[in-house]
Amino acid sequence: MEEKQDRRFTRRDVFTASAGAAAVLGAAGLPVLATATPALADTDHDRGRGLRVEPLIPARNRGIILYSVRDRISAAPDNSGVPYGFERVLARLAEIGYKEIEFAGYNQSTEILGRQITPKEIRKILDDNGLVANGTHTQINPATFEQQMDIAQELGMKNIGTGSDPTNTAYKADWDAAADTWNELGRRARARGLRLYTHNHDAAYSFLLDTGPLDANGKPTRSSGKRRLEYFFDKTDPRYVFFELDIFWAYVARYKHKTYTDRWGRQQTSLFDPILTVAPQPLRFPLFHAKDGNRNTAVPNGHDMVPFGEGDINFQQFFQTIGEQDFHHANWEQDTAPGGTTAPAQSLDFAALSYTNMSELTIYRRR
Template identity: 80%
Template sequence: MPEQPQPRPRLTRRTILAATASATAALGAAGATLLQTGPAAIAHNNRLRVEPLIPERNRGIILYSVRDRISAAPDDSGVPYGFERVLARLAEIGYKEIEFAGYNQNTAILGRQITPQEIRKILDDNGLKANGTHVSINPTTFEQQMDIAQTLGMENIGTGSDPTNSAYKADWDAAADVWNELGRNARKRGLRLYTHNHDIAYSFLLDSGPLDANGKPTRSSGIRRLEYFFGKADPRYVFFEMDVFWAYVARYKHQTYTDRNGNQRTDLFDPILTVADKPKRFPLFHAKDGNKNTAVPNGYDMVPFGEGDIQMQQFFQTIGERDFHHANWEQDTAPGGTANPGQSLAFADVSYDNMSELTIYK
């Protein structure tokens, strides 16, 4: 009989501290300053206390993770459906914040589409706060989107797309001009404008070397696309939401570039130091975990939070600014389809528990 696969161990403080010990040693060797954790810290000061790395009030979820149940028609599965039932369940699990991925549900629930005002009442009734949204950001509809954001009570308005998909500086310059203006308008209304990354955002610009037939550069100086945008976007008006999973995919996929002289260069992207260098540019994060799998193009498979190989303890401990940062759990692959309609909410439950287990000694 073939050997049966063993279940992955549940994330606990013990396993977190064991993982953190090696992570701390590695960062210490690199010259990073870290807070001391674990039994050694307790031995030095018996008055130390355990505190969550992600404060309870800052633990959220983007509804894309449970989109199958938000959009589901009334059924007899026993699994919550629609905004009212799903948000109530998420609040019961423990989530305090909601990031939206659309404002529609199945019209069979109410006989019509739900309104932002009705969604706001559901949030309030369940003690939930909207902390952001993924919408299309463009000058034509931005005022309308800000109206909805303010109806829902959120402080951040954003998108799941990059400001541009281009590999060229000129297009990122143009995008920065637009985003600076939109961000200025958002600030006037008490909102922060943010963009969310996938791995391609941290690939290298084509900004040097010989030109192609269209007059475009064909090689790179080693600057990454979104990092170039950091410098062009006004820090008063434009903010970022790091998707931790896609950042580590970028670390895996985008390691080499060809310099202006045709030489192959290696540069390893560091998600932690990218945030730690500018923590107040990142009010939001997608707390998305993954298991290493070099057999797939991205190098990782998405899994519930705390069940993967990404060192979330190391990440959230090192970036600091715990009270400022808001973590929204996401797993694109959470829905289980008709075969398992309760899977996404079950994963939401496990992920919340594991998120709450991230602690630090102070």
Template identity: 80%
Template sequence: MRKTTPHDPRTAKQLTRRSILAASAGAAAALGAAGLPVLATGTPALAESEGEGKGNKYNQLRAEPLIPGGNRGIILYSVRDRISAAPDDSGVPYGFERVLARLAEIGYKEIEFAGYNQNTAILGRQITPTEIRKILDDNGLVANGTHTSIRADTFQQQLDIAEELGMKNIGTGSDPTNSAYQADWDAAADTWNELGRQAAARGMRLYTHNHDAAYSFLLDSGPLDALGRPTRSSGVRRLEYFFKQTDPRYVYFEFDIYWGYVARYKHQKFVDPTGQEQTSLFDPIINVAERTTRFPLFHAKDGNKNTTLPNGYEMTPLGEGDINFQQFFQTIGEPDFHHANWEQDTAPGGTLNRAQSLDFAALSYQNMSELTIYKRN
């Protein structure tokens, strides 16, 4: 399929039935070995046996959205340039009232926040959470989460804001700890278990969002360094250790799909307790599918493979890159439980293209809405 530049949404490629159902043989083998469902390649018509179900209305294929319409969201970090913009005469929406109205017009139903401030020139003061909630309600939008600071000393105040905005999830864009050491992840787990209980008592779920480093290897074995810290790894990844140390009733996760594939590219090798280098490939789909109901939220972020870059990928609008979202969301299941928030860190176009982030939001929503699952009556 011909690729187009991510900087011109008007010439974006169209998703086809063949392109969205295609799955690599390597990924299929890994999923099958883990006991997870594997997508058939080709179209459903080709996968169906000749004559099977013909004339039987109870055995006919039907198409349904893979991501339900009410679960399609956006994190406002993707359009942060327009949320924070001062009033201008460009005709491009600015501030919460105008930007959220445009996102609702595009089709988004859910909003994940990345701060609660806008340019004070719009109102002559800062907007309040109560005013933001009214904008959400007026546009038929629901707040499904936030990236805020998760600290014990300010957590109740953050819960107050989340409650005012009607959120069911409250989270952060940072890892519980940036450490590579088990003791620090144990301490973080204790804190998060307690804060998760506090969130649950107010009808919310506490979640953390990953970058690639969260899936690098824990230093938990081998000789100690001069400070008494381990220097080698048993092969356990940091966040996978955190999964086991936290209470599934109180601590949840938002999987950033793009950063998951970056982790697969970057974090492949570790030195085992005997001093031997080992290779272990991270599988983003299996990582989620084994504990799918701990992931209420996702960042549906796409990228083109580019091994000349340190991360191995370059961000693009959703559906314009190389990540197989069809395979990802169909395999992990639980479509009604999962909420997909489009994100592209690089969406803002600056003063030369003020409309770019909102144009990319529209393109990404269209491509998200075209992801389809096929079922039998």
């Protein structure tokens, strides 16, 4: 497995999620699905025979991070008729079809029970609705890590993570220190049957400052062209440290972080490719945020968030090319889903639309 993940290939290898691309990636020894069979067979006599259609994201691996419906998780009992709190919201998500839940906190309004809900009570709600917790965004802090792992195991998770970067600086020394900490925490997590993961925003895929003249504080001012989180990949142990690619923010990084100044002061261009980040090492990415966007160069991020399947990101190409569909878990997220008091049902409505669009991504396989 390690030998396969060390293979290198280029953007030229990824044309589309087509028969040609599958052949190229397969020849390179990469873990791509053999899913690019034409919808029709080669002859009229055999048209459509020998094929079957399968979901690109298996139903059991379709999830949601509760940050997308945080307005309804945190809502107090009201007269809107819209579900509120863990019990009602999780029941609605299960009714929609979601099978997995990624947590973004464990609190709800104390008006529901007259006190705060407990992890044990949340676990019962999950079990009663046939839901599985696949991860969490919590603080990864050595001082509280054992307590957070206790909660994760109470809820039945296999992954424990954070929505923050391991460090917020651009300097290699800080990423080295973070890697040391995460390797140790990841080792502790593995000993308890958990995988430790970090989630990216666009800044994680901006460039390190790791070369060139030093500033007044002795810090480097230029870049070798290495991106922060990609450096972290190499510094952390693949047995202990894993990643959740936020696909939307990865494409924002592609839009925003294109140029750097090299050690000689020359501006260089380097195009970030989210697919090529995952495909050589797919087993380091158990989780994804399936977050969609429309291109809009009038806004700083170059994209506006929209429900899954309503934007421009080519999820068909993405998930088909990276392969390993049984290992990868896709959690729908939309930061802007809550509609406020004027549209209290909006986040759950977007959750339903996004689930439908996710379930309609399909591939064709030979029987």
